[in-house]
Amino acid sequence: MSHSTATPEVTTGRNTRGLILLSIGVVLTLAAVALLFVTIVGISSLQADALARINEENLSYRAEFGFVERELSSLSAMTAIPAAILVAAACFLIPGYLRRRGVMAERDTTFWRGGSTTAKFKPLPLGLHAAWLLVPLAAWVVLVLIPLQNLIGGTAWPAGLQDENATAVWMLLASYGGLAAALFTVILVSLVKKAVYVRHIARHPDAVTGSAGKRTWRWLTFRWRFDLWIAGLGGGFLGLCWIALGFEDTPFFITTLVIGLALVAGGLLLAVNYWRAGEPLGAAESYS
Known part of the structure; x- marks a missing residue:
């Protein structure tokens, strides 16, 4: 890959855009980690509440994961959302990092040497x-x-x-x-x-x-x-x-x-x- 000939203005703009992407990615990552922590605490409360009502014999018990049936959908959402946020964060972190610390270019491809987009x-x-x-x-x-x-x-x-x-x-x-x-x-x-x-x-x-x-x-x-x-x-x-x-x-x-x-x-x-x-x-x- 050839050396970059970008002007200082172009480099500054690229770095600025990279910083913005990185910032968004970091915010999303922290949000996912915080949500996962809330999930751990929240599931504990959800379980305790369910068990209390089960003990009062007001609800039927479903053995799957120890949760009553109507609360399984809430459990699935609570555990899946942090993963979805982390995937979204990666979509900002990776290009942001490349823009801040590297150079991206395009080239023709072959079978062994592919890569219409390259990064260094x-x-x-x-x-x-x-x-x-x-x-x-x-x-x-x-x-x-x-x-x-x-x-x-x-x-x-x-x-x-x-x-x-x-x-x-x-x-x-x-x-x-x-x-x-x-x-x-x-x-x-x-x-x-x-x-x-x-x-x-x-x-x-x-x-x-x-x-x-x-x-x-x-x-x-x-x-x-x-x-x-x-x-x-x-x-x-x-x-x-x-x-x-x-x-x-x-x-x-x-x-x-x-x-x-x-x-x-x-x-x-x-x-x-x-x-x-x-x-x-x-x-x-x-x-x-």
């Missing part, structure tokens, strides 16, 4: 990259680890709920815990990928030109990022396999753990060979 941006420093690991890790602890510890210890979570209903609540919210675990693994594998790439290129400056398998590696690790997709899927398995321990289902735990470890190992194997793609860090292209 400055990668995060290794230290800042590593610091981002704390965000999904904290989410996983709150949504999976703490409820699991309480479940194993026989303590209701959220507080005040009967055991079987508390289990249903945190199992429902664990879907976000699985997403957090997948994100943690993607960031971790991406960090390893960056560290290995930088060290390898420092020792072998000409290695970035690729190898005999350049096209295959480029297709796998650059265009489609299969290294991160596979690792993220494995991270989801690893983040949620511990739930089986709460139900004393050791075979399921071991099976899921092995699958997760195998997927993460496969993603890592691809990631540490990213230099074979012949592309620098901080570059990307669209499919079409």
Whole structure:
């Protein structure tokens, strides 16, 4: 991709638009996190109210997730809305980041070298990259680890709920815990990928030109990022396999753990060979 020849005025406008997009994305992300927190507290109240009326024998009980039937729709909305907001936030955060820290361009496509739209941006420093690991890790602890510890210890979570209903609540919210675990693994594998790439290129400056398998590696690790997709899927398995321990289902735990470890190992194997793609860090292209 050629160097940018944008004038200072154009660059300033691009940065301003990028800042606006980033700001919208950050606001949406914070709103999603706040709503998820409200959901955790709100579900606790919803459950407590339902159980009180069930105990008074005024309502029929439906066993699904420990909720009465007419409240299941409210539960579905409460748990789905934060995810929808996070998807919307990504639509602002990604282009905003590219506009602030990179350059986007267009080019003709071929089968192996596609990308009608390309982007090149400055990668995060290794230290800042590593610091981002704390965000999904904290989410996983709150949504999976703490409820699991309480479940194993026989303590209701959220507080005040009967055991079987508390289990249903945190199992429902664990879907976000699985997403957090997948994100943690993607960031971790991406960090390893960056560290290995930088060290390898420092020792072998000409290695970035690729190898005999350049096209295959480029297709796998650059265009489609299969290294991160596979690792993220494995991270989801690893983040949620511990739930089986709460139900004393050791075979399921071991099976899921092995699958997760195998997927993460496969993603890592691809990631540490990213230099074979012949592309620098901080570059990307669209499919079409």
